[in-house]
Amino acid sequence: MFTIITGAQFGDEGKGKIVDLMSGEYDLVVRFQGGDNAGHTVKVGEDVYKLHLIPSGFLLDSRVLIGPGTVMNPEVLATEMDMLAEGGIKLDAKRVGVDAKTSIIMPYHIELDGLRESLRTEKIGTTKRGIGFAYIDKVARDEIRMSDLVDKERFLKRLEELAPSKEAAIKELGGDPSIVMDEVLIDKYVKLGERFASYITDVSYEVNKALDDGKNVLAEGAQGTHLDVIHGTQKFVTSSCTIAGSACANIGVGPTRVDSVLGIVKAYITRVGEGPLPTELLDDVGEQIQQVGREFGTTTGRSRRCGWFDLPLLKKAIYLNGYTSIALTKLDVLSNLDPVRVCVAYELDGKTLDYPPEDTSELARCKPVYEDLPGWENDLTGVKEFADLPQAAKDYVLYLEDKMGVPIEYISVGPARAQTFKK
């Protein structure tokens, strides 16, 4: 069985939590795009794991893989593995694999990301993890790959070849080019290469072979649909394809092998960084959702902007991903709000639209049209099954399911693994 999970909104929908929950049934869990710009939170009992790179399936014995479509900072991988080891979770080359073709995020990518962002008059609000610049190098065929990193001679030769252009680029943006050939940093990367040499693998082969052998594979998306570099709200997007089809292309597995595509959908919407968010709430309600939902970025600590559920954007996400089912998260956060509003359409230049305009500047001008549903006061965090939800919460879920036209498979009412039930 091959399942793809993606975020249906602007990221932080609760992908990590759902992947952890499901991973018990999967032999392999694979990250297929993005890098440590992601922040996936897994809570089990009192333990909270905030992961940027390691796929969220590590707790339940799945083998976790970092695919060739990702951009990987090896220092972050080391930090996460050390952090998990301190907590008694020892991951080794049997449990973790990194594809030989994975692009390595170098210190100069991070430097360039920060410099470029500081010079933009209209900011994107990147996570400053060097993601965009690492992808630029991949496309320009100027990347350092995992297979280079683990071979000291090859790594140093490649770095020397690339250094002049990287130094020039940093200089041009007003930065300090000495970072490119900094001996301490180079030495750190050489040591990381030695440490992870045995982790090298061929992710496409592993995934296809596992499927041939009747095993289960879960592809874990990062970011969210509307941050997709092609279909998202440019320029306020990340640098990779975040939609489900990208899992096939990036892992190297044919679309005919996909069995299901699960969309993770928050019961409202959030966004970190800049860019349009038509239902954004800049009032007490937005503040309440932010506080109750603890909507602060896992990676950068920035406040997440909050808004009501946006059906037009969700419809687009369903088209872009072809979801077979949905996990609705953070329903508990909407308690004590009355009414609960759902954006069913936009108004733009005197027209009513039930699907987002393709142009980002037009989306930014869209005014939401709402339908109001009755709220509920009950605390939902202890609810164990759909039947036990208050009627208004049930009605909200059924309303969304009807409007989305895709079955809601899971409902999440709290951060812990146990606070989830099948609908």
Ligand code: GDP
């Ligand atoms: P991801 O990037 O999609 O994995 O999501 P994040 O982990 O960045 O953000 C989701 C946050 O909401 C995390 O802090 C989770 O622990 C938390 N969370 C997940 N599901 C629920 C839920 O149903 N209710 C509440 N209150 N919190 C949740």
Ligand code: IMO
């Ligand atoms: P997870 O996987 C939310 C946003 C950044 C910024 C834009 C570009 O936790 O859902 P980048 O550093 O990728 O070049 O930044 O994308 N962004 C995210 N927002 N969740 C994420 O990941 C994100 N990863 C990147 O805030 O607006």
Ligand code: MG
């Ligand atoms: Mg996140």
